[in-house]
Amino acid sequence: MSTNEYFQLSIPKDITVEVPLNFDSEKPGFTTLSEEQIVEVINYNLKSILLTSPGERLDSTFGVGLRNYLFENNLQNTSAIIQSNISNQISKYLPWLSSYNVNVETFYDGQGLNISIAYEIKNPTIIEYFDLSLSLADL
Secondary structure (H helix, E strand, O other): OOHHHHHHOOOOOEEEEOOOOOEOOOOOOEOEEEHHHHHHHHHHHHHHHHHOOOOOOOOOOOOOOHHHHOOOOOHHHHHHHHHHHHHHHHHHHOOOOOEEEEEEEEEOOOOEEEEEEEEEEOOOOEEEEEEEEEEHHHO
């Protein structure tokens, strides 16, 4: 193999651990996700942003805290605020998403939320969708 061929090889790198954490039987440490599983990684990151309440982690500004919104009296009027918070969190914590569109809908007479996020990254080119539904019945 020539030097040029060696440097043109694309070997997928491990980029994060799989959650929930599981020990890898083939190598020491936890099971990881590679670059080939980038959609799974992005979806996990989006879910973390949506479900983490601000102040729950070391970074006090991280997270939307969707569960907290379920206790609002008028969840239907709060949808625009939730949508804005999600967009702000994505632009701050996932800046490598080249474009995204957030849609927030209420259901069960305002006691549940459905979040849909269409997103795109440029390199590699990926266009995907993420959906999350959450209601008081889920808590």
